[in-house]
Amino acid sequence: DTAVSQTPKYLVTQMGNDKSIKCEQNLGHDTMYWYKQDSKKFLKIMFSYNNKELIINETVPNRFSPKSPDKAHLNLHINSLELGDSAVYFCASSSDRTLEPQHFGDGTRLSIL
Amino acid sequence: AQSVTQLDSQVPVFEEAPVELRCNYSSSVSVYLFWYVQYPNQGLQLLLKYLSGSTLVKGINGFEAEFNKSQTSFHLRKPSVHISDTAEYFCAVSEDTDKLIFGTGTRLQVFP
Numbered sequence: 001d002t003a004v005s006q007t008p009k010y011l012v013t014q015m016g017n018d019k020s021i022k023c024e025q026n027l028g029h030d031t032m033y034w035y036k037q038d039s040k041k042f043l044k045i046m047f048s049y050n051n052k053e054l055i056i057n058e059t060v061p062n063r064f065s066p067k068s069p070d071k072a073h074l075n076l077h078i079n080s081l082e083l084g085d086s087a088v089y090f091c092a093s094s095s096d097r098t099l100e101p102q103h104f105g106d107g108t109r110l111s112i113l
Numbered sequence: 114a115q116s117v118t119q120l121d122s123q124v125p126v127f128e129e130a131p132v133e134l135r136c137n138y139s140s141s142v143s144v145y146l147f148w149y150v151q152y153p154n155q156g157l158q159l160l161l162k163y164l165s166g167s168t169l170v171k172g173i174n175g176f177e178a179e180f181n182k183s184q185t186s187f188h189l190r191k192p193s194v195h196i197s198d199t200a201e202y203f204c205a206v207s208e209d210t211d212k213l214i215f216g217t218g219t220r221l222q223v224f225p
Contacts, residue, residue, distance in 0.1 A: 004156070041218045102213065
Protein backbone atom coordinates (compact mmCIF):
# COMPACT_ATOMS: atom_id res chain seq x y z
CA ASP A 1 0.00 0.00 0.00
CA THR A 2 1.27 3.43 -0.94
CA ALA A 3 1.81 5.52 2.19
CA VAL A 4 1.86 8.97 0.56
CA SER A 5 0.35 9.19 -2.90
CA GLN A 6 0.30 12.15 -5.25
CA THR A 7 -1.64 12.71 -8.45
CA PRO A 8 -0.87 13.35 -11.17
CA LYS A 9 2.69 12.07 -11.53
CA TYR A 10 3.31 14.29 -14.55
CA LEU A 11 1.64 17.58 -15.41
CA VAL A 12 2.38 19.46 -18.62
CA THR A 13 0.52 22.70 -19.18
CA GLN A 14 0.83 26.19 -20.60
CA MET A 15 1.70 29.45 -18.91
CA GLY A 16 -1.26 31.21 -17.38
CA ASN A 17 -3.26 28.07 -16.66
CA ASP A 18 -4.51 26.98 -13.23
CA LYS A 19 -3.73 23.47 -12.01
CA SER A 20 -4.05 21.33 -8.89
CA ILE A 21 -1.98 18.54 -7.41
CA LYS A 22 -3.58 16.13 -4.95
CA CYS A 23 -1.95 14.34 -2.04
CA GLU A 24 -3.27 11.68 0.26
CA GLN A 25 -1.60 9.77 3.07
CA ASN A 26 -2.91 6.59 4.67
CA LEU A 27 -0.48 6.59 7.59
CA GLY A 28 -2.78 8.35 10.04
CA HIS A 29 -0.27 11.20 10.30
CA ASP A 30 -1.23 14.60 11.65
CA THR A 31 1.17 16.76 9.67
CA MET A 32 1.51 17.14 5.91
CA TYR A 33 3.88 19.19 3.79
CA TRP A 34 4.56 20.44 0.31
CA TYR A 35 8.13 20.71 -0.94
CA LYS A 36 9.47 22.06 -4.23
CA GLN A 37 12.55 20.52 -5.88
CA ASP A 38 14.08 22.62 -8.63
CA SER A 39 16.10 21.52 -11.65
CA LYS A 40 19.28 21.52 -9.56
CA LYS A 41 17.70 19.09 -7.08
CA PHE A 42 17.45 21.74 -4.37
CA LEU A 43 14.58 20.88 -2.05
CA LYS A 44 12.69 23.57 -0.16
CA ILE A 45 9.63 23.47 2.04
CA MET A 46 6.60 25.46 0.87
CA PHE A 47 3.82 24.67 3.33
CA SER A 48 3.07 22.57 6.37
CA TYR A 49 -0.32 21.68 7.83
CA ASN A 50 -1.05 20.07 11.19
CA ASN A 51 -4.56 18.70 11.67
CA LYS A 52 -5.83 20.90 8.81
CA GLU A 53 -4.23 24.05 10.24
CA LEU A 54 -1.51 25.94 8.37
CA ILE A 55 1.73 25.78 10.38
CA ILE A 56 4.48 26.76 7.96
CA ASN A 57 4.04 29.14 5.07
CA GLU A 58 7.36 29.94 3.49
CA THR A 59 7.95 32.80 1.09
CA VAL A 60 5.79 31.42 -1.68
CA PRO A 61 3.84 33.51 -4.22
CA ASN A 62 0.18 33.75 -3.30
CA ARG A 63 -0.62 32.06 -6.61
CA PHE A 64 0.07 28.88 -4.62
CA SER A 65 -2.75 27.91 -2.29
CA PRO A 66 -2.76 24.73 -0.22
CA LYS A 67 -6.03 23.22 0.91
CA SER A 68 -6.50 20.52 3.53
CA PRO A 69 -10.07 19.14 3.56
CA ASP A 70 -9.07 16.63 6.24
CA LYS A 71 -5.85 15.56 7.88
CA ALA A 72 -5.27 12.77 5.34
CA HIS A 73 -5.31 15.14 2.36
CA LEU A 74 -3.31 18.20 1.38
CA ASN A 75 -3.89 19.55 -2.10
CA LEU A 76 -1.92 22.26 -3.86
CA HIS A 77 -3.61 24.66 -6.25
CA ILE A 78 -1.54 26.92 -8.47
CA ASN A 79 -3.02 29.89 -10.34
CA SER A 80 -1.59 31.67 -13.37
CA LEU A 81 1.28 29.26 -13.86
CA GLU A 82 4.66 30.74 -14.80
CA LEU A 83 7.74 29.21 -16.42
CA GLY A 84 9.58 29.33 -13.08
CA ASP A 85 6.99 27.03 -11.53
CA SER A 86 8.45 24.12 -13.48
CA ALA A 87 9.78 21.74 -10.84
CA VAL A 88 9.02 18.52 -9.03
CA TYR A 89 6.58 18.97 -6.16
CA PHE A 90 6.70 16.52 -3.28
CA CYS A 91 4.10 15.89 -0.67
CA ALA A 92 5.23 14.51 2.68
CA SER A 93 3.76 13.59 6.05
CA SER A 94 4.86 13.01 9.62
CA SER A 95 3.15 11.80 12.76
CA ASP A 96 4.89 13.87 15.40
CA ARG A 97 5.74 17.54 15.05
CA THR A 98 8.79 17.22 17.23
CA LEU A 99 10.62 14.06 16.32
CA GLU A 100 9.10 12.07 13.51
CA PRO A 101 10.92 12.37 10.19
CA GLN A 102 8.91 12.71 7.09
CA HIS A 103 7.58 10.22 4.56
CA PHE A 104 7.54 11.45 0.99
CA GLY A 105 5.39 10.81 -2.04
CA ASP A 106 6.96 10.04 -5.42
CA GLY A 107 6.54 13.60 -6.66
CA THR A 108 4.64 15.45 -9.37
CA ARG A 109 6.75 16.74 -12.24
CA LEU A 110 5.24 20.02 -13.42
CA SER A 111 6.39 21.32 -16.79
CA ILE A 112 5.25 24.71 -18.06
CA LEU A 113 5.36 25.28 -21.80
CA ALA B 114 19.95 30.37 11.09
CA GLN B 115 20.28 26.77 10.07
CA SER B 116 22.11 25.74 6.96
CA VAL B 117 23.49 22.53 5.49
CA THR B 118 26.50 22.15 3.24
CA GLN B 119 27.20 19.07 1.19
CA LEU B 120 30.63 19.75 -0.19
CA ASP B 121 30.61 17.10 -2.90
CA SER B 122 28.04 17.40 -5.65
CA GLN B 123 29.15 14.08 -7.16
CA VAL B 124 31.00 11.09 -5.76
CA PRO B 125 32.08 8.38 -8.20
CA VAL B 126 33.15 5.08 -6.69
CA PHE B 127 33.69 1.49 -7.78
CA GLU B 128 31.47 -1.29 -6.55
CA GLU B 129 32.54 -2.85 -3.21
CA ALA B 130 34.67 0.18 -2.33
CA PRO B 131 33.96 2.23 0.81
CA VAL B 132 32.33 5.62 0.50
CA GLU B 133 31.89 8.73 2.63
CA LEU B 134 29.45 11.51 1.78
CA ARG B 135 30.18 14.70 3.68
CA CYS B 136 27.69 16.94 5.42
CA ASN B 137 28.33 20.00 7.56
CA TYR B 138 25.70 22.11 9.25
CA SER B 139 25.44 25.40 11.07
CA SER B 140 23.03 26.07 13.89
CA SER B 141 23.07 27.99 17.12
CA VAL B 142 21.05 25.40 19.04
CA SER B 143 20.75 21.64 19.31
CA VAL B 144 19.76 20.02 16.07
CA TYR B 145 18.28 16.89 14.66
CA LEU B 146 20.09 15.47 11.63
CA PHE B 147 18.88 13.26 8.82
CA TRP B 148 20.13 11.54 5.70
CA TYR B 149 17.71 10.78 2.88
CA VAL B 150 18.18 8.91 -0.38
CA GLN B 151 16.37 9.66 -3.61
CA TYR B 152 16.35 7.06 -6.37
CA PRO B 153 15.53 8.22 -9.91
CA ASN B 154 11.93 9.37 -10.35
CA GLN B 155 11.07 8.63 -6.74
CA GLY B 156 10.50 10.55 -3.54
CA LEU B 157 12.94 10.68 -0.66
CA GLN B 158 13.42 7.80 1.74
CA LEU B 159 14.89 8.17 5.18
CA LEU B 160 18.23 6.39 5.58
CA LEU B 161 18.96 7.33 9.17
CA LYS B 162 18.54 10.05 11.75
CA TYR B 163 20.29 11.52 14.76
CA LEU B 164 18.05 12.89 17.48
CA SER B 165 20.13 12.36 20.62
CA GLY B 166 22.24 9.73 22.37
CA SER B 167 24.94 7.73 20.61
CA THR B 168 26.78 9.74 18.02
CA LEU B 169 27.14 6.75 15.70
CA VAL B 170 23.87 6.10 13.98
CA LYS B 171 23.13 3.02 11.90
CA GLY B 172 20.54 3.13 9.16
CA ILE B 173 19.07 1.00 6.42
CA ASN B 174 20.98 -0.60 3.55
CA GLY B 175 24.23 -0.80 5.54
CA PHE B 176 24.69 2.97 5.89
CA GLU B 177 25.87 4.68 9.05
CA ALA B 178 26.65 8.26 10.03
CA GLU B 179 28.55 9.89 12.84
CA PHE B 180 27.47 13.09 14.53
CA ASN B 181 30.45 15.25 15.44
CA LYS B 182 29.33 18.28 17.40
CA SER B 183 32.75 19.97 17.57
CA GLN B 184 33.13 19.78 13.81
CA THR B 185 29.41 20.32 13.15
CA SER B 186 29.44 17.37 10.79
CA PHE B 187 27.23 14.38 10.06
CA HIS B 188 29.08 12.37 7.41
CA LEU B 189 27.45 9.32 5.84
CA ARG B 190 29.50 6.15 5.31
CA LYS B 191 29.16 2.69 3.85
CA PRO B 192 32.01 0.17 3.97
CA SER B 193 31.15 -1.53 0.66
CA VAL B 194 28.80 -0.03 -1.92
CA HIS B 195 26.64 -1.79 -4.50
CA ILE B 196 25.49 -0.69 -7.93
CA SER B 197 22.01 -0.31 -6.43
CA ASP B 198 23.29 2.45 -4.12
CA THR B 199 23.55 4.78 -7.11
CA ALA B 200 21.24 7.66 -6.17
CA GLU B 201 21.08 11.22 -4.86
CA TYR B 202 21.74 11.61 -1.14
CA PHE B 203 20.47 14.54 0.89
CA CYS B 204 21.56 15.65 4.32
CA ALA B 205 18.99 17.62 6.30
CA VAL B 206 18.89 19.49 9.61
CA SER B 207 16.05 20.61 11.80
CA GLU B 208 15.80 22.43 15.08
CA ASP B 209 12.25 21.28 15.70
CA THR B 210 11.60 18.83 12.82
CA ASP B 211 8.71 20.89 11.56
CA LYS B 212 10.99 22.44 9.01
CA LEU B 213 13.75 20.39 7.47
CA ILE B 214 16.52 22.35 5.81
CA PHE B 215 18.08 20.27 3.06
CA GLY B 216 21.55 20.32 1.58
CA THR B 217 22.00 20.52 -2.16
CA GLY B 218 22.52 16.77 -2.49
CA THR B 219 25.38 14.47 -3.46
CA ARG B 220 25.08 12.24 -6.46
CA LEU B 221 26.64 8.85 -5.67
CA GLN B 222 27.56 6.98 -8.83
CA VAL B 223 28.70 3.40 -8.34
CA PHE B 224 30.61 1.80 -11.22
CA PRO B 225 31.06 -1.94 -11.80
